[in-house]
Amino acid sequence: MPFIPHTDDDVRGMLAAIGIPGIDSLFDEIPAELRARALDGIPLAASEMQIGRLMSERAARDGKRLNFIGAGAYEHHVPSAVWAIVTRGEYYSAYTPYQAEASQGTLQLLYEYQSMMTSLTGMDASNASLYDGATAVAEACLMAVRAHRRSKSQRILLPAALHPRYRDTVRAVAGNQKLAFELLPYDASGGQTTLASLEQYRGQDVTALVIQQPNFFGTLEDVDALTDRAHEMGMLVIAVVNPTSLAILKPPGEWGAKGVDIVCGEGQPLGVPLSSGGPYFGFMTTRMEHVRQMPGRIVGRTVDLDDKPGFTLTLQAREQHIRRSKATSNICTNQGLLVTAATIYMSLLGPKGLSQVAATCLERSGQLVDALTRVPGVRLAFGGPRFHEALLLLDRPVRGVLEALAARGVVGGLDVTADYPSLGHGLLVCATETRTPEDVETYRSALADVMKNAAAA
Amino acid sequence: MSNVPADLRYLKSHEWARLEADGTITVGISDHAQQALGDLVFAEVPEAGRRVSAGEACAVVESVKAASDVYSPVTGEVVAGNADLGGQPELINQDPYGAGWLMRIRPDDRAQFSAMLDAKAYEAALAAETH
Numbered sequence: 001m002p003f004i005p006h007t008d009d010d011v012r013g014m015l016a017a018i019g020i021p022g023i024d025s026l027f028d029e030i031p032a033e034l035r036a037r038a039l040d041g042i043p044l045a046a047s048e049m050q051i052g053r054l055m056s057e058r059a060a061r062d063g064k065r066l067n068f069i070g071a072g073a074y075e076h077h078v079p080s081a082v083w084a085i086v087t088r089g090e091y092y093s094a095y096t097p098y099q100a101e102a103s104q105g106t107l108q109l110l111y112e113y114q115s116m117m118t119s120l121t122g123m124d125a126s127n128a129s130l131y132d133g134a135t136a137v138a139e140a141c142l143m144a145v146r147a148h149r150r151s152k153s154q155r156i157l158l159p160a161a162l163h164p165r166y167r168d169t170v171r172a173v174a175g176n177q178k179l180a181f182e183l184l185p186y187d188a189s190g191g192q193t194t195l196a197s198l199e200q201y202r203g204q205d206v207t208a209l210v211i212q213q214p215n216f217f218g219t220l221e222d223v224d225a226l227t228d229r230a231h232e233m234g235m236l237v238i239a240v241v242n243p244t245s246l247a248i249l250k251p252p253g254e255w256g257a258k259g260v261d262i263v264c265g266e267g268q269p270l271g272v273p274l275s276s277g278g279p280y281f282g283f284m285t286t287r288m289e290h291v292r293q294m295p296g297r298i299v300g301r302t303v304d305l306d307d308k309p310g311f312t313l314t315l316q317a318r319e320q321h322i323r324r325s326k327a328t329s330n331i332c333t334n335q336g337l338l339v340t341a342a343t344i345y346m347s348l349l350g351p352k353g354l355s356q357v358a359a360t361c362l363e364r365s366g367q368l369v370d371a372l373t374r375v376p377g378v379r380l381a382f383g384g385p386r387f388h389e390a391l392l393l394l395d396r397p398v399r400g401v402l403e404a405l406a407a408r409g410v411v412g413g414l415d416v417t418a419d420y421p422s423l424g425h426g427l428l429v430c431a432t433e434t435r436t437p438e439d440v441e442t443y444r445s446a447l448a449d450v451m452k453n454a455a456a457a
Numbered sequence: 458m459s460n461v462p463a464d465l466r467y468l469k470s471h472e473w474a475r476l477e478a479d480g481t482i483t484v485g486i487s488d489h490a491q492q493a494l495g496d497l498v499f500a501e502v503p504e505a506g507r508r509v510s511a512g513e514a515c516a517v518v519e520s521v522k523a524a525s526d527v528y529s530p531v532t533g534e535v536v537a538g539n540a541d542l543g544g545q546p547e548l549i550n551q552d553p554y555g556a557g558w559l560m561r562i563r564p565d566d567r568a569q570f571s572a573m574l575d576a577k578a579y580e581a582a583l584a585a586e587t588h
Contacts, residue, residue, distance in 0.1 A: 149504060150504065292499060292501075292519075317498075317499075317519045317520070317521075317522070317523055317524035318519075318524065322523055322524060323524055326514075326524075326526065
């Protein structure tokens with residue numbers, strides 16, 4: 001069925017009515033060099049059977065590799081029930097329902113999601129999700145500027161240990177809105193953002209400090225001290241957290257004496273499978289005093305005329321369909337389907353199950369680091385405490401080592417040399433609960449083999 | 458018909474202003490504006506010390522239907538925001554020309570106040586808007 005409902009006769013009739021020879025002449029005023037040309041190299045249509053065959057052949061070329069990359073997207077076990085429930089017709093919608101009277105089930109689910117996220121992060125209010133983790137950080141920076149009314153500088157401190165792609169996204173989204181970003185160094189031995197690096201801003205107007213926990217290197221920051229110092233210096237604090245880690249780490253709402261002001265992060269670890277970078281979802285929670293500055297949809301619980309409980313979108317006057325260009329955000333996509341998966345994932349695991357996942361990640365990544373650093377030419381970059389990821393330093397370029405490992409069926413981690421050239425040959429590795437002790441041994445022996453075969457650079 | 462006190466000055470965007478004895482002007486939204494917005498649930502007022510320009514959006518009033526900007530009628534310095542609105546935004550509905558005031562501004566040039574619409578001109582503007 002064609003997407004455009006007009007028949008050829010309809011089109012001819014309309015063209016005749018306005019007296020032009022063809023549709024192309026409607027675009028005459030656009031210069032020829034600005035028009036999109038037809039795409040080159042697109043083959044003719046293939047049948048479903050042919051496409052299915054082609055795709056399974058290509059998928060088979062990936063092989064079954066053991067994955068040790070994390071760096072913002074994490075391979076976790078997702079119970080089969082999660083996606084079996086998510087793909088039921090009743091839930092199968094990508095977006096927030098505006099029509100409350102027809103969407104009570106979906107709205108209730110989003111409300112439960114928000115309750116779970118506020119409980120996990122230790123904050124008062126959650127939105128119904130954002131586009132992804134990186135844009136959630138950008139939105140949090142913009143929100144901090146709106147919320148911190150005494151600060152006029154629009155200056156935000158970003159740790160160098162914040163995910164490099166998050167830093168790129170924050171600059172891309174918020175950099176043209178008169179926000180200024182300054183990079184905070186990390187301690188060369190511990191891999192943590194130092195308290196001392198904040199001191200150079202004492203007495204200055206700085207809007208907010210971003211703290212990622214664990215940071216990009218997998219290292220745990222001294223979040224209590226950083227939060228207290230930033231608050232004392234008049235900044236708001238934005239926490240960027242891994243939701244799985246919160247099952248065993250202190251929630252940002254309890255960091256320092258007062259807790260942070262805004263929490264955000266990537267929701268993918270909660271029941272969303274790895275999928276070439278997305279779709280994933282971002283989450284955001286905050287204190288009640290800042291709730292009107294929080295972007296995105298928020299579902300609230302209320303009562304109807306007969307005093308029966310019900311759910312509806314709330315605080316919509318902040319949003320783009322009402323406030324237009326003055327909305328809290330105009331990129332407040334929410335990832336309804338993925339949030340549905342996260343809600344079902346969290347409800348199936350429960351607090352105890354999520355703690356077990358986090359504890360197993362911690363144990364397994366510890367075993368991974370112990371095993372890999374026994375290989376000659378491999379050492380741990382930083383001595384600070386970690387969650388489920390660690391930065392290793394090799395005695396030779398990482399790229400060749402990763403290629404040799406891939407040939408042995410091991411995806412050995414992320415090469416961070418280009419992002420952190422001063423560290424040397426940096427390799428970021430991760431092990432979640434899905435990696436077994438046997439997997440760790442497979443990686444260790446493959447790495448030992450690779451490192452033995454090629455001489456150090 | 459909404460209440461338009463004769464002793465105040467107005468903008469077409471439905472702000473009112475009153476010249477106080479100390480030379481500052483008090484600003485709020487008109488009875489017509491509060492009726493049109495419906496039940497107010499939140500008001501964001503500027504902090505004392507902020508510089509504002511005539512025509513600059515410097516406060517926000519939010520009802521269950523909409524959030525609207527409130528524009529400063531004059532260039533000057535904000536002397537006070539109405540802190541009572543934090544807990545009782547409904548004061549704007551109940552008493553738009555009294556307890557529901559939004560901010561007090563010390564104008565750089567009092568002529569900007571004098572140039573605002575008088576009650577008669579504002580009533581005419583309202584009539585033109587509704588017909």
